[in-house]
Amino acid sequence: MITKKKDIRSLTKEQLRDFFVAQDDKAFRGNQVYEWLWQKSAHSFNEMTNISLETRQLLEANFVINHIEVDTIQRSNDGTIKNAVRLHDGLVVESVLIPTKTRTTACVSSQVGCSLDCLFCATARLKRMRNLNPDEIYDQVVAIDKESRLYHNRPLSNIVFMGMGEPLMNYNNVLKAIEKITSPEGLGMSSKRITVSTSGVPKMIKKMADDDVKFNLAVSLHSAIEEVRTSIMPFNETFPLSDLKESLEYWYAKTKRMISYEYVVWKGINDSQKDIDALVKFCKYVPCKVNIIEYNPIDDGDFEQASHKALDNYLKTLEKNRIVVNVRRSRGKDIDAACGQLANKK
Numbered sequence: 001m002i003t004k005k006k007d008i009r010s011l012t013k014e015q016l017r018d019f020f021v022a023q024d025d026k027a028f029r030g031n032q033v034y035e036w037l038w039q040k041s042a043h044s045f046n047e048m049t050n051i052s053l054e055t056r057q058l059l060e061a062n063f064v065i066n067h068i069e070v071d072t073i074q075r076s077n078d079g080t081i082k083n084a085v086r087l088h089d090g091l092v093v094e095s096v097l098i099p100t101k102t103r104t105t106a107c108v109s110s111q112v113g114c115s116l117d118c119l120f121c122a123t124a125r126l127k128r129m130r131n132l133n134p135d136e137i138y139d140q141v142v143a144i145d146k147e148s149r150l151y152h153n154r155p156l157s158n159i160v161f162m163g164m165g166e167p168l169m170n171y172n173n174v175l176k177a178i179e180k181i182t183s184p185e186g187l188g189m190s191s192k193r194i195t196v197s198t199s200g201v202p203k204m205i206k207k208m209a210d211d212d213v214k215f216n217l218a219v220s221l222h223s224a225i226e227e228v229r230t231s232i233m234p235f236n237e238t239f240p241l242s243d244l245k246e247s248l249e250y251w252y253a254k255t256k257r258m259i260s261y262e263y264v265v266w267k268g269i270n271d272s273q274k275d276i277d278a279l280v281k282f283c284k285y286v287p288c289k290v291n292i293i294e295y296n297p298i299d300d301g302d303f304e305q306a307s308h309k310a311l312d313n314y315l316k317t318l319e320k321n322r323i324v325v326n327v328r329r330s331r332g333k334d335i336d337a338a339c340g341q342l343a344n345k346k
């Protein structure tokens, strides 16, 4: 009978310590191996040079280290880098490095494909194949940090969960990955520099508030009118804006942290004064800022970027109502690395 070896990174530090104690070794050995696995991102037991050969063989006989491989790297002429990341079972996800003058941001995936069905998004067409494990999320960050140091001479400064997948549909694994990313035993990054972006799953937003998470929350809003949002994000029928509003009020009451709304303006869909007024009203519920994001057409998509005049109307009206608004130019368009374009195309 073939016994499948366990992925060693699914073990907690305590469990690793217990493993060594059960082998009549010192619990401390567990700490050493844990450090190799997370802080030093070892891909094989042979790299663990302060561990005896005998112990490495014992580990080899009992465990595997499932790690990602960066299959292809595409570099945009604006400095953006897109990684196609092969997982241990052969599936592929994408992650993106976005450099600006002041920061380098990793945009990471949380699922292979996506559980949701936003009509403007290339990932939605892949459907959800599976959730990523915490180590697969963590490894994407490590890979991008290395590229940031190599190509931009500085470490990664920020992380956004805006790649493939709905992070709140893989909540436990996303949380575990963030714990490792922020832990001094992992990458030691500040949780203030991490943003989880959701399309709006009210029950999970409340759960995050109850769990007292320290990272930032962004919501892909795109419309504050119930019927319009449902027409472009069909799951809005299950998670309507009225429930989303209530969950965001709950989040703010508990965390006192402002929310970012991600918002794309499309021609003929959400570019009228009625759409703008609805957004202004929605923005009054909890302290927030709005990021107006440039749209990146996907092949055979029915969506078109709205006119400059419509965008201008949004900006002027939001500013007049004292709502903080930024316009985000998309990056990496020439390599299909921009928001909503991640679909494992090469």
Ligand code: SF4
Residues within 6 Å of the ligand: 114, 115, 116, 117, 118, 121, 122, 123, 124, 163, 164, 165, 166, 199, 220, 340
């Ligand atoms: S926009 Fe986000 S939530 Fe919607 S289908 Fe795409 S990846 Fe999923």
